[in-house]
Amino acid sequence: MEFPSPSPAPDPPAAVPAWLAERLAAAGGSVPFATYMAWALHDPEHGAYGSGRLQVGPGGDFATSPSLGPDFAALLAPQIAQWLGELAADGPLALIEAGPGEGSLARDLAEQLAAGWPELAARTELVLVEPNAGMAARQRQCLADCPLPCRWSSFEALAAAPLRGVVLAHEVLDALAVERITWDGALWRRQRVALHQGALRLEPGEPLEPQASPQLEALGLLGPGPQRPVGWSTELHPELEPWLAACGAALACGPLLVIDYALEAWRYYAPSRADGTLMAYRGQRASGDPLREPGHWDLTAHLCIESLQAAAHASGWEPIGQCRQGEALLSLGLAQRLHGLQQVQAAGAAAAGPAVLQELSLGTLLARREALLRLVDPAALGDFRWLAFRRGPASALADPALPLFLREPPLA
Numbered sequence: 001m002e003f004p005s006p007s008p009a010p011d012p013p014a015a016v017p018a019w020l021a022e023r024l025a026a027a028g029g030s031v032p033f034a035t036y037m038a039w040a041l042h043d044p045e046h047g048a049y050g051s052g053r054l055q056v057g058p059g060g061d062f063a064t065s066p067s068l069g070p071d072f073a074a075l076l077a078p079q080i081a082q083w084l085g086e087l088a089a090d091g092p093l094a095l096i097e098a099g100p101g102e103g104s105l106a107r108d109l110a111e112q113l114a115a116g117w118p119e120l121a122a123r124t125e126l127v128l129v130e131p132n133a134g135m136a137a138r139q140r141q142c143l144a145d146c147p148l149p150c151r152w153s154s155f156e157a158l159a160a161a162p163l164r165g166v167v168l169a170h171e172v173l174d175a176l177a178v179e180r181i182t183w184d185g186a187l188w189r190r191q192r193v194a195l196h197q198g199a200l201r202l203e204p205g206e207p208l209e210p211q212a213s214p215q216l217e218a219l220g221l222l223g224p225g226p227q228r229p230v231g232w233s234t235e236l237h238p239e240l241e242p243w244l245a246a247c248g249a250a251l252a253c254g255p256l257l258v259i260d261y262a263l264e265a266w267r268y269y270a271p272s273r274a275d276g277t278l279m280a281y282r283g284q285r286a287s288g289d290p291l292r293e294p295g296h297w298d299l300t301a302h303l304c305i306e307s308l309q310a311a312a313h314a315s316g317w318e319p320i321g322q323c324r325q326g327e328a329l330l331s332l333g334l335a336q337r338l339h340g341l342q343q344v345q346a347a348g349a350a351a352a353g354p355a356v357l358q359e360l361s362l363g364t365l366l367a368r369r370e371a372l373l374r375l376v377d378p379a380a381l382g383d384f385r386w387l388a389f390r391r392g393p394a395s396a397l398a399d400p401a402l403p404l405f406l407r408e409p410p411l412a
């Protein structure tokens with residue numbers, strides 16, 4: 001998602017909804033932050049995603065790359081087609097999208113595949129993995145006319161008959177609940193969300209177990225190095241490994257492309273980043289207060305690249321490569337696409353340019369040009385990371401071609 005600056009005005013005190021107050025009371029007054037985050041996002045009745053309340057897109061709560069228009073999918077489609085084509089010369093294939101949001105990326109990719117790679121499309125089914133019923137309901141509407149057969153499933157159900165295909169995880173891992181930890185001057189403690197005098201607050205909880213030490217050390221949070229002041233807080237990502245393991249069990253063979261905002265550990269856990277990366281989004285506004293109006297705001301934390309890589313390794317994924325979104329999209333032909341739009345615009349009519357660019361009004365052309373520039377803006381979406389992994393028998397994976405998104409950009 002794009003990151004609007006947090007409002008300079010202090011957030012109003014968080015009102016505690018009755019459902020949350022009751023649960024906190026039943027839990028003895030407080031719960032680990034990860035439990036709170038999972039409730040606030042994924043509770044089927046009260047959660048921001050679980051209820052289907054959050055809307056993705058420029059007119060909704062926050063914009064993501066695919067929500068800016070069909071060009072993102074058009075640029076990504078050759079990469080998906082390359083991978084699907086490498087996986088099998090014949091037989092069924094799957095394009096699995098986890099966390100499809102409004103469903104527009106899945107729909108646009110299906111349309112691109114059907115139009116540009118009909119032989120592959122004829123063998124490919126679309127599989128949507130969406131645990132939140134409220135979101136899945138809107139995805140079904142969006143995909144009503146999808147040119148590929150599509151179904152909704154879970155990684156657990158798919159594991160009964162693992163698929164051969166490509167998994168796409170666009171801005172989904174940042175919706176997994178994170179653990180918040182805080183330094184008390186001597187120990188790392190879990191942060192808890194507590195009900196205190198009718199309001200929510202974060203408070204230090206139990207110390208992290210000794211088993212966490214190797215992970216903390218790998219992230220630069222233990223041992224010699226810059227000291228952090230008392231109260232310095234950040235996030236850990238305990239749900240990554242189970243998610244990647246479940247995803248891996250659903251896939252017999254093929255790549256996984258993770259696209260998300262991610263930082264190297266030295267940047268994520270830099271002493272100067274004293275309060276982690278957690279942010280809340282609603283109605284195109286950003287807030288640094290994760291306790292504000294629980295169940296009405298998206299809560300999201302960046303990924304830590306080393307934590308993701310370690311979790312992927314532990315769950316049997318082999319890294320293929322990674323780069324920033326700006327570089328990936330330029331390799332996939334964004335500059336040529338931009339140039340093509342400008343040609344059509346300059347001609348002042350839809351008659352010129354490639355067929356895909358025909359029948360566009362001037363307003364649409366300008367909006368698409370703007371969207372393309374936002375996708376590669378290094379201060380925003382262009383700084384997202386594309387991280388690819390793969391799994392499967394060595395015979396199926398021998399010498400795959402370099403992914404298109406990691407190649408040198410073609411000359412404009």
Ligand SMILES: C[S@@+](CC[C@H](N)C(=O)[O-])C[C@H]1O[C@@H](n2cnc3c(N)ncnc32)[C@H](O)[C@@H]1O
Pocket residue numbers: 049050056064065066067098099100101102129130131132135170171172175176
């Ligand atoms: C930030 S939205 C991203 C939507 C879309 N991929 C996009 O970029 O426009 C996160 C999506 O992931 C879904 N989600 C949350 N947790 C998930 C999980 N554990 N597995 C799969 N999807 C999940 C949410 O319901 C929502 O559809």
